Amino acid sequence: MVSLETSKAIAMQEILIISGKGGTGKTSVTAAFAHLAAGAVICDLDVDAPDLHLILDPAIKSSHDFISGNLARVAPDKCDGCGKCAELCRFQAITLKDAKAVVDEFNCEGCKVCVTFCPTRAIDFPDNFCGRWYISDSRFGPMVHAQLFPGEENSGRLVALLRQEAKKLAESNQAEIILSDGPPGIGCPVISSLSGSSLAVIVTEPTQSAIHDLERVARLCSHFSVPACVLVNKADLNQPLAEDIERRAGQQGLVSIGRLPFDQIFVQAVVAGKAVTEIGDDRSASALRKAWQKIESILNNGKTQPKGETKK
Amino acid sequence: MKIAVASGKGGTGKTTVASSLFSVWPELAAAMDLDVEEPNLHIFLGPDPRRLRTVWLEVPELDEERCTYCGLCSELCQFKAISIFDGVGMTFPEMCHGCGGCFEICPADALKVKRREIGSIHGNQRFLMGRLRVGEAMSPPLIRAVRREAEQIFDPGMDIIMDAPPGVSCPAAAAVRDTDFILLVAEPTPFGCHDLKLAHQAFRPFGIPMGVAVNRAGIGDDSIYSYCSGTGLEIMAEIPFDRAAAEAYSSGQIVARFSEKMRSLFRVLADSIRRKVLQRQEG
Structure with a gap:
């Protein structure tokens, strides 16, 4: 069935590269796709340990503080050591030392319970400055990225903010594609990256660990009704497992978009600060080109046959 | 003693190292998988472990019969999980x-647990792991529960x-x-070095001694070596890149059992970690 293009507005598509298991090659793949996509808005949503900028070498155009949530802070002169706060805190963030409440900032969830119930109003609740985010220019296109300060929380909120900024940037640049490097795992920042995306590209590898993790991340995609496809990296490390992954992926309704060889060029490219597709036309680069073509055709099909929910 | 095997970047070989250390550890040891989003250690240590508990x-759940719509709860909630507005109350669990x-x-006892x-x-008795429910965002409470x-x-x-x-944010901490x-x-x-720096900075305030195991030594560049020597972070082991070992890992084998060379490498690493902890405990 073919539907008419009713609107002249550009249909923006958000492609998210994820993996479940870390270290399967998300960032190398994202860099190559950013090179091939030419003109996409590029976004690094792994705000906890971002690496994409090491390849894209972006020139920062604007830098912004990320202030999110609050932290409890005890004014010792006002604290009478009653212990009410420590008793109510469900995050083990408050202990009493020398009859004064002491907040452990790493455990503090910023829930305000201690602030609210302190009988002597001894606890302040200052804003939490927990990172920085940037709008930059890279040789592959405009880029939105961030760095959460080490040990901080609120990564989900920072991811949501970056996605919003990427959309604004895509609108002003008339870009049709937002390409995002996602975080590992299936928790808070991944959920924040995934919900409402147009397509998830799951980069996996033929190891028992990665298969286990792929199954969970694929379930997460289906939970949020995001269509997903699978790219098997380091495929020749274990050929039978690579085939097994593709078979299982098919059973879970995921499209396989190809295999990448176990190839030193990935490390060489990172060391050189280049995308794999920039430094040669070998088998890895051509497999990445084919994979990107498949993604483009999935996206084109998606325009006429909407699949799942795509929040705009 | 409790030894945490961590990394900023994913996929650097935490589980490879943790399973190997466990298999050569000279004293009676237990293992724990705190990567609750994507736990993999059990794949190497044996069959799927028994589910102990949820x-x-x-x-909160709102009892609208009792609710007076005073709004104190929604005003307090920092996570937008309760909304009380114009005589309508909703929770977003x-x-x-x-x-x-x-x-x-709540002054009206209108919120039920x-x-x-x-x-x-x-x-x-020797192994524990957490497994985050798919779709759940919060892993730290599960990590603490494990x-x-x-x-x-x-x-x-x-x-x-x-x-x-x-990573280096709340779950890792x-x-x-x-x-x-x-x-x-x-x-x-370069990725490995960048994320090592982040992890080193994030964990330093905890005042816990740290050391580095370089995995896939021989690939890439020298950046982590200069970072470690510049900051006094000790490199305690270098695990060479070995394609055959990588293949063994891919099918779920413990790398320390792959060859005598790997076994003795991890045994030396285990001994030097234990020595450091014991020295600190005594001193």
Whole structure:
């Protein structure tokens, strides 16, 4: 069935590269796709340990503080050591030392319970400055990225903010594609990256660990009704497992978009600060080109046959 | 003693190192997988461990019969999990962080305790793991629950090898805190070095001694070596890149059992970690 293009507005598509298991090659793949996509808005949503900028070498155009949530802070002169706060805190963030409440900032969830119930109003609740985010220019296109300060929380909120900024940037640049490097795992920042995306590209590898993790991340995609496809990296490390992954992926309704060889060029490219597709036309680069073509055709099909929910 | 195996970057070989250390550890040891989003250690240590229990978070449910719509709860909630507006009250249990403030503040006793499953704990006398429910966002409470479970289940004298989640934010911090040693597994690449720095900075305030195991030594560049020598972070092992070992890992084998060379490498690493912790405990 073919539907008419009713609107002249550009249909923006958000492609998210994820993996479940870390270290399967998300960032190398994202860099190559950013090179091939030419003109996409590029976004690094792994705000906890971002690496994409090491390849894209972006020139920062604007830098912004990320202030999110609050932290409890005890004014010792006002604290009478009653212990009410420590008793109510469900995050083990408050202990009493020398009859004064002491907040452990790493455990503090910023829930305000201690602030609210302190009988002597001894606890302040200052804003939490927990990172920085940037709008930059890279040789592959405009880029939105961030760095959460080490040990901080609120990564989900920072991811949501970056996605919003990427959309604004895509609108002003008339870009049709937002390409995002996602975080590992299936928790808070991944959920924040995934919900409402147009397509998830799951980069996996033929190891028992990665298969286990792929199954969970694929379930997460289906939970949020995001269509997903699978790219098997380091495929020749274990050929039978690579085939097994593709078979299982098919059973879970995921499209396989190809295999990448176990190839030193990935490390060489990172060391050189280049995308794999920039430094040669070998088998890895051509497999990445084919994979990107498949993604483009999935996206084109998606325009006429909407699949799942795509929040705009 | 508790040893956390951590890394900033994912996929640097935490589970490879944790399973290998566990298999060569000279004393009776237990293992714990705190990468609850994507736990893999059990794949190497044996069959799927028994489910011990479900971990819940207490979330509110509104009893509109009792609610006076005073709005104190929604004003307190920092996570937009309760909305009271114009005579309509709603809860959004998936947004709740489980602080319990709303139960405490409600003057009309209109909030009932409901539970949200965040995940489950699996294991036995020598091994524990958490498994986050798919769709659940909050892993730190589950990580803390697994650690509390360990205090109940493991013999108090036993050494514990802990596989931490990747990254440097709250889940990783919840896993490495209150341990005796943090072993950072890093790859000798620009990505590996960048994320090692982040992990080193994030964990330094905890005051726990740290060391580095370089995995896939020989690939990439020298950046992590200069970072470590510049900051005094000790490189305690270099695990050479070996395609045959990588293939063994891919099918779920413990790398320390792959060859005599690997076994003795991990045995030396285990000994030097133990020596450091014991020296610190005595001194």
